[in-house]
Amino acid sequence: MNPRERRAARHQLPAPEGEPRPKPRRRKAPITPEQVTDTALRLIETEGYEALTMRRLAGALDTGPASLYAHVVNKADLDELLIGRLCTRLTLPEPDPAAWREQLTGVCAQVRDQYLKYPGISRAALAMVHTDLETVRVSEGMLALLLAGGVSPQAAAWAVDALLLYVAAYCLEISIVKQREVHNEADWAVDPEELRRRLAALPAEDFPHTTRHTAELTAGKGHDRFDCTLAAMIDGFARR
Amino acid sequence: MNPRERRAARHQLPAPEGEPRPKPRRRKAPITPEQVTDTALRLIETEGYEALTMRRLAGALDTGPASLYAHVVNKADLDELLIGRLCTRLTLPEPDPAAWREQLTGVCAQVRDQYLKYPGISRAALAMVHTDLETVRVSEGMLALLLAGGVSPQAAAWAVDALLLYVAAYCLEISIVKQREVHNEADWAVDPEELRRRLAALPAEDFPHTTRHTAELTAGKGHDRFDCTLAAMIDGFARR
DNA sequence: TCTATATACGAACGTCGTTCGAGTCAAGGT
DNA sequence: ACCTTGACTCGAACGACGTTCGTATATAGA
Numbered sequence: 001m002n003p004r005e006r007r008a009a010r011h012q013l014p015a016p017e018g019e020p021r022p023k024p025r026r027r028k029a030p031i032t033p034e035q036v037t038d039t040a041l042r043l044i045e046t047e048g049y050e051a052l053t054m055r056r057l058a059g060a061l062d063t064g065p066a067s068l069y070a071h072v073v074n075k076a077d078l079d080e081l082l083i084g085r086l087c088t089r090l091t092l093p094e095p096d097p098a099a100w101r102e103q104l105t106g107v108c109a110q111v112r113d114q115y116l117k118y119p120g121i122s123r124a125a126l127a128m129v130h131t132d133l134e135t136v137r138v139s140e141g142m143l144a145l146l147l148a149g150g151v152s153p154q155a156a157a158w159a160v161d162a163l164l165l166y167v168a169a170y171c172l173e174i175s176i177v178k179q180r181e182v183h184n185e186a187d188w189a190v191d192p193e194e195l196r197r198r199l200a201a202l203p204a205e206d207f208p209h210t211t212r213h214t215a216e217l218t219a220g221k222g223h224d225r226f227d228c229t230l231a232a233m234i235d236g237f238a239r240r
Numbered sequence: 241m242n243p244r245e246r247r248a249a250r251h252q253l254p255a256p257e258g259e260p261r262p263k264p265r266r267r268k269a270p271i272t273p274e275q276v277t278d279t280a281l282r283l284i285e286t287e288g289y290e291a292l293t294m295r296r297l298a299g300a301l302d303t304g305p306a307s308l309y310a311h312v313v314n315k316a317d318l319d320e321l322l323i324g325r326l327c328t329r330l331t332l333p334e335p336d337p338a339a340w341r342e343q344l345t346g347v348c349a350q351v352r353d354q355y356l357k358y359p360g361i362s363r364a365a366l367a368m369v370h371t372d373l374e375t376v377r378v379s380e381g382m383l384a385l386l387l388a389g390g391v392s393p394q395a396a397a398w399a400v401d402a403l404l405l406y407v408a409a410y411c412l413e414i415s416i417v418k419q420r421e422v423h424n425e426a427d428w429a430v431d432p433e434e435l436r437r438r439l440a441a442l443p444a445e446d447f448p449h450t451t452r453h454t455a456e457l458t459a460g461k462g463h464d465r466f467d468c469t470l471a472a473m474i475d476g477f478a479r480r
Numbered sequence: 481t482c483t484a485t486a487t488a489c490g491a492a493c494g495t496c497g498t499t500c501g502a503g504t505c506a507a508g509g510t
Numbered sequence: 511a512c513c514t515t516g517a518c519t520c521g522a523a524c525g526a527c528g529t530t531c532g533t534a535t536a537t538a539g540a
Contacts, residue, residue, distance in 0.1 A: 002486095009453040011438070019381045020466050030487085031487085031488085046510055051283045053526080053528085054527080054528060054529080055526075055527070055528085058489095062407075063488075063489065064488085064489050064490065064491090064527080065489090065527095065529080066486080066488080066489055066490075066491090066529085066530080067488055068490095069528095069529075069530080070486080070487050071487090074528090074529090075529095076428070076526065087403075090504070098512065101271060107446065113329030126409060126412055126416075128414060129428065130435075131435065131438045131439070132431060136442065136447065137440070137446075137447075138459075139450065140446075140447045140448075140449055140450045143450060143453070143457075144377040144449050147449055153456045153457045155468070156453075156456070157453060157456040157457045157459070157467055157471070158460070158465050158468050158472075159469075159472070161465065162427070162472070162473075164407065165406060165409040165410060165413065166402065166405060166406055166409065167407065168375045168409065169366060169405040169406065169409040170405060173366060173405065174367055175523090176366075178365050187370065188316070190369050190371060190444070193373065195370075198251070198371045199371070199376070199415075200270075202376065202408075204378075206380075207376065207377075207380045208384075209380055209383045209384050209387055210376060210379065210380045211349050211385060213393045213397060214394075216384075216393045216394045216396070216397040217379075219394065219397070220398070223403065225398050227395075228395070228398050228480075229399075230399075231399055231476070231480075232395070232398075232402070232473060232477045232480060233402075233472060233473055233476050234476070235474040235475070235476040235479065235480075236471070236472030236473050236474070236476030236477075237472045237476075239467075239475065240471075240472060242517095270518085271518085271519090293495085293496070293497085294496080294497060294498080295495080295496070295497085298520095303519075303520070304519085304520050304521065304522090305496095305497080306498085306499080306500090306519080306520055306521080306522090307518080307519055307520060309497095309498075309499080310517075310518055310519075311518090314497090314498090315497065315498095394522090454494080
């Protein structure tokens with residue numbers, strides 16, 4: 001099957017589930033699309049998304065870059081496959097109207113952890129078309145939770161979009177900072193302590209609030225900032 | 241002055257404002273950093289951020305790519321300059337405790353319009369270090385509005401971060417979709433009508449909520465979705 | 481056994497960000 | 511009037527990138 005057709009199938013049909021695949025057959029060591037996505041994820045996990053190159057990926061599979069194009073339309077297509085794979089791993093709870101908020105934040109935390117496990121991959125998520133079957137499965141699950149919580153359909157629909165956007169952006173930012181620490185390109189990297197120092201060094205007459213609340217601006221261990229923002233967003237959407 | 245020094249100055253000192261610059265002097269047609277950023281913005285405005293290439297930018301300035309590196313450290317540095325430039329154009333209102341919400345959404349709308357005017361540039365914004373003087377000026381202004389609204393300092397600090405993240409992600413998504421329409425790479429582009437059709441075509445037993453609320457999921461003319469999300473976020477942060 | 485088809489892959493194309501090094505100018509001290 | 515100094519210009523090149531072409535190969539069905 002053509003990779004173009006494969007991609008179309010992911011976006012159109014809900015997996016016809018026909019007869020089992022006719023077994024791969026190749027010259028020496030067959031390459032399956034699963035192998036491609038798996039090694040791509042392993043590459044991202046250890047070296048970051050910006051290290052995911054058609055050439056490096058091909059090298060990890062002991063072949064040349066041209067071989068990948070038998071299994072993947074594009075690099076964009078590969079990105080879609082990877083995000084779809086990540087979505088597969090999310091467990092979407094059966095909506096419980098008494099605990100829908102916790103369930104929803106739990107799903108978002110799962111997404112966050114997947115994104116952070118593969119640093120920088122959320123950039124691909126932001127660039128994706130939202131009709132991939134695996135991703136609409138996630139949207140469906142989040143939508144169900146919001147509706148179970150009594151949120152109006154319009155607010156719920158927009159809330160799903162906003163939450164996913166925020167999670168992706170949050171993870172992308174974190175990954176970029178972490179990546180800079182690795183490369184440590186001189187004055188580009190900024191650890192929180194250095195950040196606090198810089199903000200505190202600003203002239204108080206021009207930046208009164210920033211200098212006064214330096215502590216709050218740089219506060220938050222772990223995912224405090226994430227948790228607070230998510231709670232605020234869900235609260236905000238719940239009351240409209 | 242070295243471009244590295246220039247960048248450091250943007251992040252450290254609040255513009256010492258010494259004697260006026262000693263006037264440029266060059267062989268034929270001097271290139272100023274302002275010219276670089278201006279033509280870069282013009283390029284993005286007409287062809288999109290992905291068309292911003294050191295080579296194309298140099299070509300627009302009638303020179304070779306090497307010449308740019310006398311004014312700019314990096315492409316990342318160029319990105320910072322561009323975002324800084326955009327921040328300059330934002331007008332930050334004097335906080336009015338009676339209208340702080342409208343003022344805050346107004347600032348966010350300004351950011352949004354600047355991002356959308358230069359399609360794809362928000363990608364650079366997401367990757368930036370947040371100590372550039374122009375960007376902390378914006379944060380300071382937004383922080384002032386939230387504090388004037390009685391929001392607690394901690395919530396206000398995180399709200400600024402969340403709002404800027406969301407605006408950037410929202411604009412990036414829109415720009416990507418628009419860019420796909422231009423390239424119109426076959427089945428990659430998806431207009432809202434096609435999106436609705438695809439969602440409606442999903443099997444109702446697997447995606448009950450998605451198929452039932454297709455209208456809400458694809459609704460929203462103009463920036464309805466943006467406005468609603470911003471209002472929800474501000475509401476959510478205001479009550480904690 | 482023969483043919484069609486899907487896959488494998490070396491080689492190449494064009495583009496990208498960035499660096500090197502030789503060259504060119506103008507200002508300031510002497 | 512000369513020379514040093516420092517900033518700027520820019521042709522050429524490097525290595526890496528995504529992608530395509532053409533050909534080789536191995537299996538599935540005839």
